[in-house]
Amino acid sequence: MDESRALQRAGWAGAASVVLLAAGVALGYLVGVDDxxxxxxEILQRLNDDTRQAAAGFGPPVLAAGVALLLWFAxxxxxxxxxxSGGDPLAHAIVxxxxxFGGLIITGVSLDVGSAFAAWSNEFTPDPNTVRALGMSGQVLALTGLIGCGVLVAVTTRITQQAGTLPRWATWAxxxxxxxxxxxxxSGGMASVAFALWLIGAVVGVLRTARQTQDVPSKGTPATGAAPTPPTTPTD
Structure with a gap:
């Protein structure tokens, strides 16, 4: 597979990951307790609502798909x-x-919705205090996973800043x-929204790089419109 096509697919995987990650978190919130x-x-009503339980059941697999696509983009x-960077080892921290981030957010959401899944079986009597504790544990884990996002953004920003490819305003942002x-x-939800917006910008950057790579002729191939090299006549 050529380089430009591989980068294009990675870029679109990143775009899809934003949608799936947001959808997975939203589905888990239907039965989760973050307050x-x-x-x-209200807690018992959320946990015992069959419609909410069914919708939340799609949350973890949707979230896992989003994380997989995020890794592809990474x-x-x-x-x-x-x-x-010419092979700077710092770039190895990206994946x-x-x-x-992916591991902690999946764990956090799973803790948050676990009580609802158990209640769905009709073999478990939910206790509001236990649900609160699990919900807050899940929230702390998921928000702690944003440290991985911070590392991803910091490494990318540092390398693009050194290469002079990032505007000053974008660097500070x-x-x-x-x-x-x-x-x-x-920072609560602000960090999640900020990272999502940054990720969209990074996706655009990868797609632009893929387009530029496609425009550059491969080594040994004359550019479009270039005159062919005339054959040389062997001399005796």
Whole structure:
């Protein structure tokens, strides 16, 4: 597979990951408890609602698909950063950082919706206090996973800044995203939204790189419109 096509697919995988990650979290929220002040009756109503349970059942697999696509995108982004930096070892942190985020967010959402799945079996009597504890544990884990996002953004920003390919305003905006992600739990939903917007920008960057790579003729192939090299006449 040629390089430009591989980068294009990685870029579109990143775009799809944004949609699936948002959808997976939203589906889990239908039965999850992220507010310890929620009343007992409201918690039990959410857990025992068959429609909410069925919808939330799609949450973990949708989220897992989003994480898989994010890892695919991360491999393409790492390739772009390798080219920009000339093989800087810092770029190797991209994929593990995405994996850290993916692993913690899946674990967090699973803890949050676990009580609803257990209630669906009709063999489990939910306790509101237990549900609160699991819900808050899941939230803390998922928000802690934003540290991986912060590493991903920081590495990308540093390498593109050194290569001079990122405007100054975009550089500072990216570092703000890093600060929000590293403050994770305290920044609440702001960090998640900021990372999603940054990820969309990174997807655009990878797709542009793929287009530029496609426009560059491969080594040994004359560019379109270039005059062919005349054959040389052997001399005696």
């Amino acid at each position: 310890p002040g929620m009343s007992d009756s 491999t393409g982004l790492r390739h772009v950063l390798d080219r920009l 593990p950082a995405a994996a850290l 990216s570092y703000v995203v890093v600060a929000l992600c590293l403050s994770g739990f305290w």
